[in-house]
Amino acid sequence: MIPREFEYHAPKSIPDALGLLKQFGDEAKLLAGGHSLLPMMKMRFAQPGHLIDLSRIPELKGIRESGGTLHIGAMTTENELIWSKLLQEKCPLLVEGARLISDPQVRYKGTLGGDISHGDPGNDHPALMLALGASFVLKAASGERVVPADGFFVGTYDTLMKQGEIMTEIRIPVPAPGTGYCYSKLKRKVGDFATAAAAVTLRMTGETVREVAIALTNLGPTPLKARAAEDSLRGKALTDASIGEAAQLAMSICDPAADQRGDAEYKTAMAGEMTQRALRTARSRASK
Numbered sequence: 001m002i003p004r005e006f007e008y009h010a011p012k013s014i015p016d017a018l019g020l021l022k023q024f025g026d027e028a029k030l031l032a033g034g035h036s037l038l039p040m041m042k043m044r045f046a047q048p049g050h051l052i053d054l055s056r057i058p059e060l061k062g063i064r065e066s067g068g069t070l071h072i073g074a075m076t077t078e079n080e081l082i083w084s085k086l087l088q089e090k091c092p093l094l095v096e097g098a099r100l101i102s103d104p105q106v107r108y109k110g111t112l113g114g115d116i117s118h119g120d121p122g123n124d125h126p127a128l129m130l131a132l133g134a135s136f137v138l139k140a141a142s143g144e145r146v147v148p149a150d151g152f153f154v155g156t157y158d159t160l161m162k163q164g165e166i167m168t169e170i171r172i173p174v175p176a177p178g179t180g181y182c183y184s185k186l187k188r189k190v191g192d193f194a195t196a197a198a199a200v201t202l203r204m205t206g207e208t209v210r211e212v213a214i215a216l217t218n219l220g221p222t223p224l225k226a227r228a229a230e231d232s233l234r235g236k237a238l239t240d241a242s243i244g245e246a247a248q249l250a251m252s253i254c255d256p257a258a259d260q261r262g263d264a265e266y267k268t269a270m271a272g273e274m275t276q277r278a279l280r281t282a283r284s285r286a287s288k
């Protein structure tokens, strides 16, 4: 299908983009990589009269570390995440997750900020952000706020972001050296969204779990933080039995929509399987 007619704007700075957002209000939409927005426009689920392209704003790009935090510009593409030596060394979970997103074409254009802002429970970065304890910088004409990933996703295609705001940066605390990690994603074929996926970060002291985070993709209207599963593991040995119990607790919070990828029962079972696999792989990668 063909989108509705729109005007295209290409601001060169954040203040200019914020000015356009203010000027056109509800008629405006921000354009990042376009790999979610343009399909929505072609299907006429989104019908903006004005598209504000963020790709010519240099401040929205780049990956740097400062004071124990990784700062990633919202317009950083999936491939730029994958190619980043800094992330490969300091935050390999993000690299592993980005490599599992769609296909090379999407990864050249799709951005971290767009993937998060879209609020699609099928997108992979939201659960990765929950597992990594990320926060998001949201700028408006009236000022800036920083919101944690935990609580940001409020429903399908719905986040805490307000009209008039731009996500400018993603902040991730640098995982402690020796943190185990894994993003375990089941998909029907290369390029597909997750049938079920689990993101895990894990710190061990000897055989005991010191800290763990577990987050799930495409298993409810938002990404899910599996808190009871995490609580069940802290301070315990990571055995087949404790991993199995955590997987059951993760499954108990799932509420997936049935679709061509499977019914709710199958997807929930796969959530348990992905959680177990992610925990086992994270354990094998964690320093003890």
Ligand SMILES: Cc1cc2nc3c(=O)[nH]c(=O)nc-3n(C[C@H](O)[C@H](O)[C@H](O)COP(=O)(O)OP(=O)(O)OC[C@H]3O[C@@H](n4cnc5c(N)ncnc54)[C@H](O)[C@@H]3O)c2cc1C
Binding pocket: 029, 030, 031, 032, 033, 034, 035, 036, 037, 038, 054, 074, 075, 100, 101, 102, 103, 106, 109, 110, 111, 112, 113, 114, 115, 116, 117, 118, 120, 122, 123, 124, 125, 165, 166, 167, 168, 191, 192, 193, 194
């Ligand atoms: C065939 C196909 C397969 C895919 N498979 C996967 C997959 O397996 N996993 C996955 O995670 N994703 C997948 N995607 C989605 C893809 O990763 C998109 O690129 C991503 O969801 C949106 O990022 P974008 O940069 O393209 O944003 P756009 O499509 O340009 O924008 C998406 C939404 O976010 C808003 N937005 C964008 N940037 C900002 C910002 N900085 N501040 C505020 N709002 C903003 C836009 O206004 C729009 O509403 C797939 C897409 C396709 C076409």
